[in-house]
Amino acid sequence: MLNKTTLAAISERTGYSVSTVSRVLSGNAEKYRISQSAVERVTREARRCGYRPNLVAQSLRTRQSQTVGLVVPGIDNPFFATLSSIVIAQLDARGYHTLLADSRESEEEERAALEMFQDRGVDGIIAVPVASSPEFHEEVGRNVPLVLIDRYFQKTSLSYVCTDNYAGAYMAAKYLADKGYKRILAIQGVPASMPNRERVRGFLDALNGRGVESKVVGDAFSVENGNREALAAFAGNPRAYDAVFAFSATILLGTISALRKLGITEGKDVGVISYDNNGFLDFMNPPVSRVEQPLREAGKIAVDTLFSLMEAHHSGLPLPAPVQQLVQPTLVIRESC
């Protein structure tokens, strides 16, 4: 920061006090009845030397940072990359900046990120939580506006916006069953996460009493997990299942890779359906059926909610009732099942 143009400098050069300069440059001139001439003199000098306020000092003094913290379990996962990009764009549009942290599915790193956010005085936090219980998040939420997205906790006072994972998985499983598939393998993501639990529940409920064999395996929203589980499931018997439900697009890629290695043709030998859409599912062969999540909508709601919390927080109002919303996914059928 060679930005040595401080209020004090302008004050010296214009002859006005630091206070006056501050009031002019922060747009509070009339509020404090600064004369027209002073305003002009100061503004001109500020423009001349390219004054830019030191945001750190500003933030220290006002306890506002125009910054929001965003923590996700893995930015390398295209799903969270997309989600992040949506949230960041939304924040940007409102003039807010983003501190981005990656918890890598670790509770500990998540805690560290949330604490760091507080230490830096962010104005609000958007989190895809990885913790198994809500206590810590709730504590944080008492200090700074916080909204959860994509993942959430069962009974919590926190605001969240997620997609209806139960409904999504239910639709997909029901479709498979209606199509006549009889032995369906679900490859799940992080088991403890709410979206995953809801998907499992939806999956099993949809199949219940329909004479369909089913199994749930796996433990991560990753390509590797999809690959490993598909290999394990089909290695002994290529006909072990007649359909696979991948709980994420990454899992799907791993699965497809495994099937091909085993000489199994997806869509023909075994039906395949996925969760999410990262833009390429339509380009695979065959194009992959899937449950698409309205991420843009969820992101918008999350940011809107955060801002209403932030407004209340800022003006010392009581917190508005938590917004806890599930948005509906859509089933997109292609040729893979």
Place this chain on the structure above:
Amino acid sequence: MLNKTTLAAISERTGYSVSTVSRVLSGNAEKYRISQSAVERVTREARRCGYRPNLVAQSLRTRQSQTVGLVVPGIDNPFFATLSSIVIAQLDARGYHTLLADSRESEEEERAALEMFQDRGVDGIIAVPVASSPEFHEEVGRNVPLVLIDRYFQKTSLSYVCTDNYAGAYMAAKYLADKGYKRILAIQGVPASMPNRERVRGFLDALNGRGVESKVVGDAFSVENGNREALAAFAGNPRAYDAVFAFSATILLGTISALRKLGITEGKDVGVISYDNNGFLDFMNPPVSRVEQPLREAGKIAVDTLFSLMEAHHSGLPLPAPVQQLVQPTLVIRESC
């Protein structure tokens, strides 16, 4: 921030001055010869009330923020999402936090981001520049350590690390020509960007004098651009070209989509090759040949370079000579050409 545990609070409760408390808690106890008993008393109280330093205040005083600014032209582009995730992970590993901004290919937004970074006193900046000339970046680089990644400027004193786009495109084009393709269409990304210009140059050079017709069209690293240009090129005549070189994976998706709509089978009717790899190219049908960039390596070099700049900057040393490095891409051949 309900974090009312300040140095002053601990000072009051322990009877030691704020100075002493500060020195103990910032680990400078022996440097300032604080007694063992004071250290213990203060440490215990700090632990008891869960003291955490206010990073904003710290940052104001020390002019260090443990933060690096990262600006990319579009986080929704999987390429930049991946790149960001790599850089963020690297920074994280070194205890640094990331302010992420999206310039959306706009010079103006890029400027705003770079200025915002400075106003917030980041310790360093990593940028994928979109500006057409280096002046502004160089000016910024004089104030705060800055390294460019992926894109760069021709003659500049700034450090950068990029992949050798000339070599990459050359390899790909040469491969196509060797295979006997005679009419090759290149669909490019942002024309003014260095990677794109280098790719065009490599593409044309490789084809030069080999009796191959070639054309370069397009203007963005996006699915839409790939789609539009492929439609335009093949709509009138499905045999207009016998091969397409997509300058990014996003462009490729758009292209494939267009070809299929026109009833053209990629890999059979027309050879296809792409730049980048976002993990799914192997899963398309046919799997897509491509030029892969060693992003992880580039990210690591960029961050290493940034830290050496930051160290010099911090200790007031003269700036080390700029690191300007091109890392080599690899040609990965599959069945699409």
Place this chain on the structure above:
DNA sequence: CAGTTTTGCGCAAACGATTGCGCGAGGTTA
């Protein structure tokens, strides 16, 4: 013209940390 209001602005205290300098008490040396 005295009394009141308005106008225009500055003083100084925050915000929460860091750090150069110095000072008194106790110990050492000659």
Place this chain on the structure above:
DNA sequence: TAACCTCGCGCAATCGTTTGCGCAAAACTG
């Protein structure tokens, strides 16, 4: 006993803003 050194710590300035309060001069009132 005087001169000096070391220990252990506190004073106060500083980083760059914001803002409550108050004050002098100008303007207005009667």
